[in-house]
Amino acid sequence: MSLRGATSARKSPLGGFGSDGDRGPLDPRAILTSIGEVVYDWDLASDVISWGLNAADVLGMSDLATLSSGRAFALAVEPGSGPTRYDAIFGPKGSDGGSGVSFRARYGIRLPNGRLMMVEDTGRWYADAEGRPAFAHGVVRIDRNAADEPPAGLNDTLRERSGFITAIAPEVAEATRQRRSVTVFVAAVDDLGRINDEIGYECADAVIAEVLRRLGSVMRRRDKLSRYAGNRFAMALLACTGEQAEIAARRMAGAVESAPVMTPRGPMGVRLRIGAAAAPEHAVDAPRLLRRAEEALGALKKVPGGPSYRLYDATLAAEVRTATRGTPALDVLDALNDRRVVFARQPIVDAATRQPAFHEALVRIRNADGTLVGAGDIMGVVERSGIVPLVDTRMVELTTDWLAAHPDERLSINVSPLTLEGPDWLNALAAHLGAKPGVASRLIVEITETAAVRNVEATRGRLDALKALGVALAIDDFGSGHTSFKHLRNFPVDILKIDGAFIQNLSRSTDDRFFVRTLVDLAHHLGIATVAEWVEDEETALMLADWGIDYLQGDHCGRPAVDADGNEPRMKVA
Structure with a gap:
């Protein structure tokens, strides 16, 4: 397995295993070079490669001294280009039973001439007596089909929050042990809603991509950059203290804000806001460190037009404790990481037969004591903090798995406007549906009426994309956003869910009865099925059934x- 000392000349019966001066057509070195592959050994104890x-x-390098150790090699890896070899070996949980543990990674190497080269790195690692990775043998293959300069930070795994945590966990742990510093930034484009309204969602996506590129252009090679949750960028600055972080934040904000972003609708000025936290000062593990930076950004966003940068500190910690005092001990991000996000099913019944036609999946978080916390307790915090796409993506995973295991059932799920505006959730949905044949036709995606009319053209494009996946579409809380007949006729909608605010007063309000009957008639005219929400009594149920709901x-x-x-869970919130 060792490569050291392999310099002696040999002759093959097939005529091709000569020395450097006698390289024949079957020389392994020539073949490997022709296909763009090179093997390596990595002794983790000495860090020698x-x-x-x-x-x-x-690799296109005359001097390999710059790649002769794991630490030196890591400095050549392009930040945000993908999980590295180190991440692949130390990130996943695995144990070596004697034959090693396989790993795979794909990332970019920045060559001395400035060219970015994408590589695939595969191999096996072997453990020491205590089960820790001690030695790795692998092969690096040049991906010649990849563009030389893919968009920085757009690796599918690093785009996700959990992927970023995995990527920085070893560095945070090492910083804690060695008393060094790692600072994490969480940045967001300020007032993205205004940008969406002014230039449209597609152009806003281009703005976000350009912001990501500008951030990558001023980051050090050893640092890490990731985009996650739509309009959020996470950065890990190695060997950077909290005091030094403010200087780095000014540099990054300057790069983003130095010139307007050119879009098909014209130039657009952008402003970046950055929350920061440093290890080990503010946290000693990656999930909490990222959470502290998110809390710092959240504090900034509470003050429109306020400061652009905030470092987590004791004052902010006190503010967070005050804000959560008297509420359940709930940490949505920790629940996501611990896979304690679950869903409750509420039946939606046929108005005539009262038999369940399908169920709506409602997000819940399971506390340590087994009690469940409902959406009413968490969605406000989740939406304000900007992490709702993470929750929505988790719900896709849960519900598609459940439907795959229950082939006779149908479920509906809600998706927030913030989630729908970005591409990540739709890509995740497509991936899960592609992996689970027969599920798409039994899944219903609900969007709110207000979200549907925020940008009609963009909404139509996203709804068409969803329909192309084979799912059914429902407009939730219908009646609250005053969607026009034209909108309904043009949207590929299958179901209208009438806002429960109009249903709950049917027995007392003639106006509500008129309005609801009008909505039902409109839907029937368009061939769209209707659901009445918030049905709380038999009188209302009979009235609605008589109207043809x-x-x-x-x-x-x-x-x-x-x-x-076993035991029925105790529901905290219905």
Whole structure:
């Protein structure tokens, strides 16, 4: 397995294993070089990397001294280009039973001439007596089909929050042990809603991509950059103290704000706001460190037009404690990381037969004591903090898995406007549906009416993309946003869910009765099925059925419940 000392000349019966001066057509070095591959050994104890003899040819470097150790190699890896070899070996949980543990990574190497080269790195690592990675043998392959300059930070894994945590966890742990510093930034484009309204969602996506590129242009090679949750960028600055971080933040904000971003609709000025936290001062592990930076950004966003930068400190910690005093001990991000996000199913019944037609999946968080916290307790915080796309993506995973296991059932899920505006959730949905044949036709995606009319053209494009995946579409809280007949006729909608605010007063309000009947007639004219929300009594249910409503939803027809083995969970919020 070792590559060291492999310099003696040999002759093959096939005529091709000569020395450097006698390289035949079957010389492994020539073949490896022709296909862009080089093997290596990495002794993790000494941090020495021994490369194959063709390394200089494959990697395009005459001096391999800059890649002769794991630490030196890490400095050549382009920030945000993908999980590295180190991440692949130390990130996933695995144990070596004697034959090693396989790993795979794809990332970019920045060459001395400035060119970015994408590589695929595969191999196996072997453990020491205590089960820790001690030695790795692998091969680096040049991806010649990849563009030389892919968009910085747009790796599918690093785009996600959990991927970023995995990527920085070893550095944070090392900083804690060695009393060095790692600072994490969480940045966001300020007032993105205004940008969406002025230039449209597609152009706003281009603005976000340009911001990401500008951030990458001023980051050090050893630092890490990731985009996650739509309009959020996470950065890890190695060997950077909290005091030094403000200087770095000014440099990054300056790069982003130095010139307007050119879009198809014209130039657009942008402003960046950055929350920061440093290890080990503010946290000693990656999840908490990122959370502290998110809290710092959240504090900034509470003050429109306020400061652009805030470092987590004791004052902010006190503010967070005050804001959560008297509420359940709830940490949505920790719940996501711990996979304690679950869903309750509430039946939506046929108005005539009262038999369940499908169920709505409602997000819940399971506390340590087994109690469940409902959406009413968490969604406000989740939406204000900008992490709702993470929750929505988790719900896609949960519900598609459940539908795959229950082929006779149908579910509906809600997606927030913030999530719908970005591409990540739609890509995640497509991936899960592609992996689970037969699920798409039994999944209903709900968007609110107000979200649907925020940008009609962009909404139509996203709805068409969803329909192309094979799912059904519902407009939730219908009646609150005053969607026009033209909008309904042009949207590929299957179901209208009438806002429960109009349903709950039907027995007392003639105006509500007129309005709801009008909505039902409009939907029937367009061939769209209807659901009445918040049905709480039999009188209302009978009235709605008489008007021709298709489905009923509310506690009168069935309360939300979480599937559980054994004891029925205690529901905190219906």
